[in-house]
Amino acid sequence: MENIIQYIQEWFVTKQEYLESFARNDTRVESWFKAELLVFFERLKSQRLIDGFERERNLRTSKGRKQIDFMVRIKEVEHLCELKAMSISKAMGTPRNLAFYFRDDSVGIIKDFKKLDQLLDYNKWVLSFIYPKPSESDWKNVTTSLSENVQHWHCVTRIEDYPEYLFIALWSS
Numbered sequence: 001m002e003n004i005i006q007y008i009q010e011w012f013v014t015k016q017e018y019l020e021s022f023a024r025n026d027t028r029v030e031s032w033f034k035a036e037l038l039v040f041f042e043r044l045k046s047q048r049l050i051d052g053f054e055r056e057r058n059l060r061t062s063k064g065r066k067q068i069d070f071m072v073r074i075k076e077v078e079h080l081c082e083l084k085a086m087s088i089s090k091a092m093g094t095p096r097n098l099a100f101y102f103r104d105d106s107v108g109i110i111k112d113f114k115k116l117d118q119l120l121d122y123n124k125w126v127l128s129f130i131y132p133k134p135s136e137s138d139w140k141n142v143t144t145s146l147s148e149n150v151q152h153w154h155c156v157t158r159i160e161d162y163p164e165y166l167f168i169a170l171w172s173s
Contacts, residue, residue, distance in 0.1 A: 001072065001079050001125045002156055004049060005170050009161070011040050012129065012168060019131045019165045026092035030085040033129050037070065037083070050074050061118050068116075077123060082112040084128040098134045102142045109171075113150040116173065126153070126171040133159065133167040 012019075015036070022029055034055070041053040050072055057071040057080065069083040086101045086109075104110040109128060116124040134142075139159050146153065157170045 016165055023089040023131050024091055026087055026089050026094050028085050028087050033085050079123040081125045081127055084109050086130045098138050098142050110150055113153050124173050128169040130167040132165050133162050
């Protein structure tokens with residue numbers, strides 16, 4: 001996934017009007033990001049930058065079936081990827097700031113880290129779209145305070161490489 005993050009960034013940075021509208025209306029639209037990624041992955045496949053992809057891959061674990069947002073095959077290696085959309089504008093008076101999404105509950109990104117941690121022998125990623133881009137201090141505070149059981153997850157993208165209306169955080173374990 002690190003090989004294609006620059007293409008993901010280029011694809012979504014061009015969607016400024018959408019992202020600013022989502023932020024103004026303080027809405028989480030994970031399905032829109034999934035739809036955009038479907039088109040994007042089709043394009044990468046046709047350009048032979050990826051070997052293939054599968055949406056909503058089902059995998060069996062000792063704790064039951066797990067559904068993963070995307071499996072992307074790059075150079076014949078499978079990468080499992082969970083998607084997270086994070087609207088942090090609070091434009092409509094919602095309490096959803098960056099810390100809201102880093103809670104250990106059914107809404108936050110921690111559940112995605114834990115879900116992927118149950119799957120062994122895979123390259124695992126979490127792709128989070130944060131709009132608007134958080135301040136560097138908020139980002140540092142949230143990422144340095146990850147709970148012990150998910151501290152092995154780290155963000156491979158840099159916040160300073162993104163415009164004010166979007167940060168794409170690609171997490172690896």
